[in-house]
Amino acid sequence: MTTGQNELRMMWLISLVIVALSAWYLDYEIISYLCGLGFLISVMQYVNAVQQPLEDTAAQHQLSVPSYSKVPLYISSLIAIVGGAIDLKWLMGLGVTAWIFFLLRWLQRIELSMQQLQHRIKFLSSSQPIEFHNTPLPAFQQTPQTEPASSSLIEQIQRWIFQGNPVLKAAIGILVIGIILLLRFATEHWQLSLAMKLGLIALASVAVTGLGYRLIEKNRSFALALEGLGLGALFLTLFFAYYNLVVPSLLLASILFMLVMAVTLYLSFKQNSFELTVMAVLIAYIAPFTLPVRNATAVELIAYYLVINVGVAMLTSLKPWKILNQIAFLVTAIVGGSYALVHGNTSERYSMTSLILAHSSVFIWLGLRFSQLLAKADLSKFQLKPILDIALIFAAPITAYIFLYLIHFDDRSWQAGLSLIYAVVFAGCWFWSRHSHTLNIIANSYLSLMLIFMALIPPILLKGEWSVIGWAIEGVLIYCWALEKNLKVGQYLSMGLMIMAGLSSLYYLVELNPTPRHIFWTLSGCYLAVILVSQLKDKYIQQLDRLSIGFLSLLSFSASLTLFALLEEEFHLPDAHIYSLATVILIYAALNEIILRKNQDWSWLVPKWCGLTPLVFAGVVIAIDHSQNAILVWDSLLARLIFGISTLLLAWQWLRPSVGLQLSKEWVSLGALGSLALASLCLIPSMPYISMVILPLGLCFWSYRQSIDSAWPMLWQSNSTLILMAGWLLCSQLLSQQAFEFYLLPILNPFDLVSIAMLVGFIWMLLQQIRAGRDKGMMAVLMVLSLLWLSSYIVLRALHVYLGTPLNSLEVWNNATVQLSLTILWVLLAFATMWIATLKSLKPMWILGGSILVIVTLKLVLFDLSHIGTLTRVLSFLLAGGVMLLIAYVAPMPEGEKKA
Template identity: 65%
Template sequence: MTTGRNELRMIWLVSLLILAASTWYLDQRVLSLFCGLGFLVSVMQYVTAVQVPTESMAQALNVPIRRNSKVPLYIASIVAVIGAVSGLNWLMGIGITAWIYFLLRWLQRLEISMLSIQTRLQHQHTVNQSVVLPALTEHIDTQQVTATSENRDSNFVEQIQAWIFQGNPVLKAAIVILMVGVILLLRFATENWQISLATKLGIVALVSAAVTFMGYMLQRKNRSFALALEGLGLGVLFLTLFFAYYNLVIPVLIVAAVLFLGIMLVTLFLSLKQESVELALMAMLIAYIAPFTLPIREATSVEFISYYLVINLAVAVLSSLRPWKMLNQIAFLITAIVGGIYGLLHIQQSDRFMLTALILAHSAVFIWLGLRFSQLLAQSDLHQFKLKPILDIALIFAAPITAYAFLYLIHFNDIIWQAGLSLIFAVVFACCWMWTRRSQTIAFVAQSYLSLMLIFLALIPPILLKGEWSVIGWALEGAVIYVWALERNVNVARYLSMGFLLMAGASSLYYLVEMNPSPNHIFWLLSSVYLMVVLISQLKAKYEQQLDTLAVSFLSLLSFSGSLMLLILIQDQLPFQDNDVLSLLIVVIIFSLMNELISRQNKTWTWSLPKWSGIAPLMLIAIILIFDQSQNAMIIWDSHQERWTFALAALLLSRLWVHPISALHLSKEVVSFGVLLSLALCSLSFIPTLPYISMVILLLLFCGWSYQQKAQSLWHLIWQTKSSVALMLTWMICSQLFSQHAFSAYLLPILNPFDLVSLAMLTAFMWVLLQHMKQEQDKGLIAVMMVLSLLWLSSYIVLRALHIYVQTPLNSLDVWSNATVQLSLTILWVLLAFMTMWIATFKKLKPLWILGGSILVVVTLKLVLLDLSHTGTLTRVLSFLMAGGVMLIIAYIAPMPESLEKE
């Protein structure tokens, strides 16, 4: 797994380099820049993936290593990007060179650390070799025994992989290539060769027969090679016969059928005589794909299904004499997928009854294969035969259910046919159940036939209901069976109920499209049933123990569908003007009551995932409502009642995300995103005329409350997420760029609502980043984000002040060419660096000092890139003089602290 991941990483890096070089050559500099930036970040993340486990191992072995910082790498990356954007190739070259230097130094230190760890491990191995060696030998023996057992009982996918990649894969690839070549040869011969078509196909058939005979004669010398030749020859014979029939060389169907049966009999004889499932598999696969190689016309659905029936009869003969269940599985999958799709796409109204008979014949074949499999299973040594329920019982369950599904679609509007076919299947499996009970077979096989009988009997009542009432029948019966299955712990019944409930949902969509007006009563009942099933499945501990991943995923789908349907239905029924918001509140209250009831049962992920799926569409609707109420960069509510109703709904949503708090252990990213976004939506109702200020009020209060909690509190986990960082970054960027009310109640710089909220968000963001740093995350990236966020918000405070008092530009490219703005930013950034580095020296905090030093690096870049190009103006000269003077003061009173005790 690790090797494959490393290969994917290298492929990704090489692809980025190739794409970057190509786009640069094609003069697509923007794409090349993004590819280069992606390459830099990917390399750093790749090395981090190696560094983190290395440091963990060193800590476990008490090996002293020197930690490496990625801050120089990030700074060099920024320099390179700035140089590329501004067109200064020399600056971009300096940045790339510095990045490569720091990366190589980082790798060198990492190599030294790994050598130290290796030395320590060798020393421990020498000391403990006498103790470890016997245990290791025993472990290896155990692994060998386990591997032998697993190889004996490999599942379907492993069998396919072994057949393709083990043995002689080159030989198998050669057979495939030769078969493609033969197909192309036959098509070319049909269309271009001047000799008669019968002569052409006769020559190909003789050569194929000779190849088959040659393979049979070589079986004692090289079995695998001989079987490959036999499979190749038989496959070409199948293809040649198809070309001969569809090109009228053999015009009579009976003659072609007799020849086909002859080739099939030869295949059966050789496969059974040589005990070779590989030969049977090769020949059958070629026979299955033969109809798709025809150059003349496509086969009709009746011809195609009839042809597949003959092949499946041959498979039934083979499987009745030999326990080759892989052949059965492949036959079923190809018939169900390829044959079923082909038949539905090419079906004609006049072919319905013929196709019904053919599908029933296919069902009889696979039902017989299931019975025969149960006999062989009963006669085998169960200690040497490991059951794989999903695949070994597939023929018992999947084949008749799949066949009935196709019959249901063929007779979609005829309930008599649907109910009658269901009754026929029920009678057949009742007979199978009684026969398997009397014969010597395994108990679960007889139980499977009993389950199938009950399944087909259960299909009849909802089918007999007319029109849209069948939806109600499917839903109610599915709910009753689901509750009974949970009470009795019957897996088959639970899967059956899932199918019924899904059938109810699919049928409701059909009637939603076909009937006008849509029948709302079935959607009311369907949504209620869906939510009731979700609720009941969480009420008892023994129910929870039966909920595996599939069951929880199914409940999540029901919760999502039920909440969305219920929201739309309530919205249509309410007579009030603000019915959108009120319907949202009603559905949120319903989920809140469900959450309160279920949370008392100490549920974990079995309830959290369905709950999140149910409130996800509610969150989406709430966001849509906010955008619908937006006018002129303000939230305009129709009434105060609507405004505070929405606030209450959003507040309840935030509690739904976080309660119970134990859900944080399941996915703190999901919980954090949901809680913070819900609080932001609720806050929008406080000051709707100032949305950017209003939306963070609750977030800041919640952040301050979390700060007051214990350091290891679960509430801190909400902020120790990438979701919290992403949401706060989004606000800081968008609010400064797009807010149209930043000057509301503007008194003085900082002494105004927007600046105060911006500084509060900056403080909260710094605290959040410190929480991430405590979790041993990428400290270099966190430091860069601290510097950039500090410069971003503080700079905009100055820009707004200059815009008010000096009428300088704001949020336009003219900012970069305005001398007053650039001088002010230089002074601001240098003062920020001075204050940061002086406090760091006074408190002996080296990381804080590095933070201030990073600001000085940004100041230096600004002076070189912008101010140096305008040295003729007084403000540019003052920028250099003031920056240099403050740097001298910093160098004197704020040198780098030597003590790292408080780091």
């Protein structure tokens, strides 16, 4: 466990404590309880993280360390939770105290074991010759300090924040905030004229900048911080002056702003200070949002950002500080674009078009200049990173065109004309870069952009909703061509076209009534065609990366939902949704069989699972729609049969091939068992809680008989399977209305038999979890709780049938007969468990029985003691005490486990 993880854990635990204490002080006790529960769970996870390295180290050196049980911790946690739930503060305090005691004792034992293990390792090492190898120094000792231009944007931000003088940087940030507050206060309260106020602040900013310039030789970092602070204050002051009409005209404000920007660029260039530029430019970007008077219009903000970007372009044309380009693009696209979408209006569309084209020109020039610098400079110093550098060449014009497309959404001539302009521009860039000895990757990028914008024109020219069909068909054709030619750019272009088609179809889905169904039929067919084509050849499969798999998964999910909705309207029958579900499942089954002949790895399995997931939810909705009075009512035997067979086929698609369990056992087990439970519901519709588990139990029994080395046990080692089974054990006992159908005797009835089978399966799954390396203590607690829960309900149902005692109501806790019966049951379970453990020398099993005795003791103290005057309560104490004495004599704790 790394230091960073330890720090995060401690921060999380401290936060929980603070929130819990604050909520308790404010009388929000439920929040305090939840924080306390989260604290307990987090500490138990921390305990496991502490113990695991010890066991790994011992296993590496073939040594053994004692295994300390965490069952007392879980029992103490349970006592604290019960005390809080029933509002017994003393019991909750007892549980918390016991929990802290057992935690500290456990940590003390772990520390002792670690010391002993270290001594044994040293002893073994001293008896063997030690070989020393020449290992390289750590990376931070080898790598020389790089220039800011050679680092990525994230690395540069991390270096600026975490390295250097953090106090100085914090002071600068606080001073900038103070200047903003001073400007607001001066604007609203000072009695001097506003021009005088802002003039004094501007003079002070100039003085700070000058002081920093004079100290550059003595203390460079401090001087640059002062310069950045002064220049940033000048930017802010200028903005306050303009928006308060101290500077009356936009022209004069622009000239002054350009003057300040020119000084910034001059100082940055002369002092070779990347940090100064970043500081000043970022303050300039955020300056409009500090104004107290009014918000800038969209045109004003984008025009202002254009001036900043021109200054950045001038600087980066001389200095290869490409990170400035990245900052400029991100701020302009995210901040400026979001602001324009919120505050822009239709009357400004042509002004915004001109500004966006101007921004595009700036970033296209930056791309050209970047390619020139690459051609002239030493590439080893430049450290080209195609994912980040080339992405900027693509992202800037494409993002600009997206905004232009939205601005002129209803004008096809504008959209096609702008696409043609971009295509011509990048054709020129490609022609120039091809003859200027730049990198091939740069020239190919411009060629790709030209092809992208040319490919946009034909679908745009199609009328209305037919443009959606054009996007989709063109996307399929380009995708097939790109896979055949192994062109990543073509694949990305086809992804963009397909996404464009999907988003445009949503617009027509909302705007047109009736919705043109041929759009969605074409879309779903194109989506499935892309998925199928990508898996047909080995060379296609080798080209699929994570981005491609994510895109195929999105297409699969969309195609599944779209086909289900379309087919539901095509079947003019009462059970159209069932026939629709069955048809889509058949389509995916056919695809699965075709593709599995070529591909069985994650590049197909993940898209397949994304397509099957909405079908499982559709099956759940269909089952709920057919439920009446807690039973399933099918309109016809044929519908019931089709639903059962189709969901059974759906479960088979999740499990075929079984190698998928090794990739994601949580996802596969949830989908497979959910589908199997849906199919099982068709067996006995009048008893759904019994019916839904027949096939899952059959699969569990079949998996039990399989080899341990096969993939099938992994199906039952997942958390999702455990949650499904635990949910059934909990809900079935509380909610089932058919628990007394064909009730002959306790256990000898369908519901009790199925419940016991589920309990056996649940315990077997917990053993699978232990085999997979999960916490034994938690699994043991779950075993005890599930056993007590299910056996108690079997007794409660028997008492309800024969004696008329209450069931599933709070009166259960006040009924003496019920409480006596539960006490006898739990004590007998504890006796049987501990007696068998003593005979077999199974210490963990004996501890489980002891845990049941602890629960019995709690029950006697909490419930039976409050009604001490009744005979049954007295009998509860006498019987419990007597059996405990018998246990102490017959089944003492075994000293250790028998060795096989």
